[in-house]
Amino acid sequence: MRKSIYLDYAATTPVDPRVVKAMLPYFTEKFGNTMSLHSFGQEAKGALEESREAVADLMGAKPNEIIFTSSATESNNLALKGVALANKEKRNHLIISQIEHPCIMESAKWLESQGFEITRLKVDKYGLVSPDDVRKAIRKDTILVSIIHASNEIGTIQPIAEIGKIIKKSNIQYQKSKIYFHTDAAQTLGKIPIDVNKMNIDLLTASSHKMYGPKGAACLFVREGTKIEPLLHGGGHETGLRSSTVNVAAIVGFAEACKICQKGVKKEAQREIKLRNKLIKGVLGKIKGSHLNGHPQKRLPNNANFWFEFIEGESMVIQLDLIGIAASTGSACSSAKLEPSHVLLAIGLKPEEAHGSLRLTLGRWTTEKEINYVLKVLPETIKKLRKISPFKKSFKF
Amino acid sequence: MKLYSKEVMKHFIHPQNVGKMKNYDGLGKAGNLKCGDIMYLYIKVGKDEGGKEIIKNISFETFGCTIAIANTSLLTTMVKGKTLKEALKITKEDLLKRFGRVPLVKIHCSLLAVDALGEAIYDYLSKNKKPIPKELRERHERVERDKEIIEIRHKELVEIEEELHQKTKHIK
Numbered sequence: 031m032r033k034s035i036y037l038d039y040a041a042t043t044p045v046d047p048r049v050v051k052a053m054l055p056y057f058t059e060k061f062g063n064t065m066s067l068h069s070f071g072q073e074a075k076g077a078l079e080e081s082r083e084a085v086a087d088l089m090g091a092k093p094n095e096i097i098f099t100s101s102a103t104e105s106n107n108l109a110l111k112g113v114a115l116a117n118k119e120k121r122n123h124l125i126i127s128q129i130e131h132p133c134i135m136e137s138a139k140w141l142e143s144q145g146f147e148i149t150r151l152k153v154d155k156y157g158l159v160s161p162d163d164v165r166k167a168i169r170k171d172t173i174l175v176s177i178i179h180a181s182n183e184i185g186t187i188q189p190i191a192e193i194g195k196i197i198k199k200s201n202i203q204y205q206k207s208k209i210y211f212h213t214d215a216a217q218t219l220g221k222i223p224i225d226v227n228k229m230n231i232d233l234l235t236a237s238s239h240k241m242y243g244p245k246g247a248a249c250l251f252v253r254e255g256t257k258i259e260p261l262l263h264g265g266g267h268e269t270g271l272r273s274s275t276v277n278v279a280a281i282v283g284f285a286e287a288c289k290i291c292q293k294g295v296k297k298e299a300q301r302e303i304k305l306r307n308k309l310i311k312g313v314l315g316k317i318k319g320s321h322l323n324g325h326p327q328k329r330l331p332n333n334a335n336f337w338f339e340f341i342e343g344e345s346m347v348i349q350l351d352l353i354g355i356a357a358s359t360g361s362a363c364s365s366a367k368l369e370p371s372h373v374l375l376a377i378g379l380k381p382e383e384a385h386g387s388l389r390l391t392l393g394r395w396t397t398e399k400e401i402n403y404v405l406k407v408l409p410e411t412i413k414k415l416r417k418i419s420p421f422k423k424s425f426k427f
Numbered sequence: 428m429k430l431y432s433k434e435v436m437k438h439f440i441h442p443q444n445v446g447k448m449k450n451y452d453g454l455g456k457a458g459n460l461k462c463g464d465i466m467y468l469y470i471k472v473g474k475d476e477g478g479k480e481i482i483k484n485i486s487f488e489t490f491g492c493t494i495a496i497a498n499t500s501l502l503t504t505m506v507k508g509k510t511l512k513e514a515l516k517i518t519k520e521d522l523l524k525r526f527g528r529v530p531l532v533k534i535h536c537s538l539l540a541v542d543a544l545g546e547a548i549y550d551y552l553s554k555n556k557k558p559i560p561k562e563l564r565e566r567h568e569r570v571e572r573d574k575e576i577i578e579i580r581h582k583e584l585v586e587i588e589e590e591l592h593q594k595t596k597h598i599k
Contacts, residue, residue, distance in 0.1 A: 342463050344492035345439070348431070352440065361463055361492070370463070382490075385463040418445050418496055420467040420488035 034354045035400045039240075039332055039393030040182055040217060041358060045283065046242040046394070052286040053244065056279035064276045065265060074278045081285030085249055088288040089215075089234060090225040097250045097268045098281050102216040102237035103133040104261075105250040106176075108272070109212045109233045110137040112258040113174045114146055120207060121171040127151045127159045127188075128376040130178050131214055135372070151177075156325035157186035157377045165196045168209065176212040179234075180222075183360055183373040183389060184324030185333025187222070188213075194230030208232075210256060216240050216248075220291030221331060222299060232256055238280065242394060243287030247280035302331040302392050305401050309334050309390065312405040317412055323374065323387060332392040337374070338412055340421040342385045349411050355404060360387040431493060432527040438497035443504050448486045453554070455546030457539045457570060464491035464536055466499050468543040472511070472551055479510045487543075494533040498522055498540040511548055515563060517541060542570050 036044075056077065062070030064078050082093040099105045114124060126138050128150050138148045149167045151159050159177055168175070175197055180187045190213055197211045212233035215224060219234075220241035226234055233256065238247040252258055252271070264273025291298075314320055319339035338346070343359030350357050360371030361384065370384035379387075390404070431439070448469035458464040466489045473483030485507050487499040501522060506514040519537040523529055529537070549567045552559045559567075 340490065342491050342495075344463075345496055348439065348493045352436075382463075385490075418442055418488060419490045420447075420465060421490055 036356045037390040038356045038358050040391035042239045043242045043393055045244050046290060049243055049283045049286045053279045053283040056282050077278055077282050078276055081281045084285035084288050088292050090227055091251050095251050095253060097252055097271045099248045099250055099272055100246055102235050102248050105235035105248050106133045106214055107137050108250050108261050113210050114141050116257040116259040117173045121173045123147045123169050123172045125149045125167050125175040127177050129153050129157055129181055129373040131182055134176060153376055155378050157181055157184050159188050161189055161192040161196050164193050168200050172209050174210045174212060179213045179215040179218040180330045181373060182217050183371055184335045185330035186324045187328045191229045198230045226251055238284035238287055241287050241291055244280045244283040246277055247284040299331040305392055306334050309401050316409050334390045337383050337387045340419045341415040343387050345415055346388055353407055358389040361385045434526050435497045438500040439493050442496055442500040444486045446486050453547040453551030455543040457543035464495040464539055466539055466543040468547045470547045481510050482506050482514055495536045498537050501525060502540045546570055
């Protein structure tokens with residue numbers, strides 16, 4: 031059988047062999063508990079603190095501002111609930127966008143059920159949040175603004191630095207209590223440069239398995255002085271913010287993945303942008319009734335997201351899998367809820383258009399040959415499904 | 428373990444009886460755009476040697492997921508050549524039995540295929556002023572009610588569906 035072409039790097043990435051190598055000793059030889067006082071524990075603790083430095087470095091943070099967690103979902107829950115609950119005495123309001131990851135959307139919904147007020151900012155047809163809308167939404171009782179750095183679905187990169195500036199200005203001008211700024215950077219850290227100080231970010235979520243590290247490790251950057259409550263109480267790990275025995279091997283892997291990204295982030299981004307542009311241009315040119323979702327320029331280097339008229343995405347993904355291409359869709363049929371993607375609806379797609387969406391995300395091992403193959407076979411796949419659909423036009427290929 | 432069984436994939440990869448039918452005797456529609464499945468089933472009615480009405484020819488068009496496509500394909504192969512009475516006896520459980528394993532959230536797709544067939548037969552019988560069995564009438568009323576709910580909730584979607592289908596009506 032032909033080797034499969036993996037174009038779902040936004041879902042998860044393979045672990046870089048260099049990362050695996052760095053992790054291996056921490057399963058069998060250096061297996062200690064970071065809280066133990068003996069040499070095994072000290073060794074593990076040392077590895078943990080070195081890892082903290084590497085992760086902090088990649089975003090311009092201080093090591094003591096990095097809290098390791100198990101997943102981006104956990105980090106996002108901690109950021110929203112932790113900051114909201116720690117600051118609830120005088121304030122009651124949070125701002126998010128309509129195109130956040132489900133773990134932010136659901137955390138906000140839960141906070142709403144606990145009496146907090148949530149503003150969900152609209153986005154334009156490219157999925158962009160307007161910094162001016164953020165400014166207008168800020169109130170005296172606003173605790174936190176949380177905007178995803180780049181959409182996991184459509185790849186649109188938000189003007190985070192501009193939003194950060196607005197929040198900083200508003201903090202200086204009006205507020206006695208600080209408004210915190212959180213961004214979910216699960217899709218961006220290691221792919222595009224991030225500096226938490228230059229961008230005025232107070233909290234930032236990043237995830238290991240989206241950047242060639244293992245699953246089970248993630249982090250939340252928490253700026254010094256931020257008022258935040260833990261979600262997990264216990265032995266006081268991670269300066270009391272996240273009790274749990276530390277998953278040292280996974281965190282060492284996460285740190286190694288950060289080091290690798292730091293070396294080549296710009297060069298790799300340029301390589302992926304070139305391939306992605308070829309893919310987008312090819313698809314839109316070769317397939318009639320195809321449309322790009324997200325912003326044409328302000329998008330993740332590795333993200334291409336389309337919708338195709340008259341066909342449904344789940345059957346498209348299964349069809350592509352049969353010919354060796356791994357892709358993803360925002361169609362309702364692919365989700366447990368049987369509802370189309372909230373992100374695609376937020377950018378103005380009708381439900382039946384969102385049903386026809388296809389996400390292709392590139393990565394470190396994507397080659398031009400693979401993109402050429404996709405461009406060769408994708409039109410046939412679309413044609414086959416349109417033949418079955420009651421909504422076809424006489425498309426010529 | 429694969430997501431879909433062999434039988435599902437067989438019908439998905441090589442769907443049988445695909446396409447719009449010219450001069451059909453009955454057309455049945457089921458599904459809604461919100462959850463993403465729309466099925467159109469066309470039937471041509473003939474007579475067997477004993478003079479009983481049979482489904483002489485059948486074809487389908489489906490906008491939908493893997494299971495929705497496989498379901499309609501399977502159903503067409505099961506009822507082709509059968510009498511109308513036999514065809515109406517087929518239930519979603521019969522389809523599910525043939526498919527083996529089906530993800531839980533996809534079970535409603537099987538019902539949609541059965542509904543579309545019932546609607547096609549209802550369309551034929553009512554257009555030709557033939558007696559309609561009580562069960563079929565009840566089934567039709569349920570499908571209509573479902574549609575009504577969908578129409579109230581998603582009027583716009585139904586309009587889009589009509590518009591899309593109009594656009595393609597005259598293309599072979």
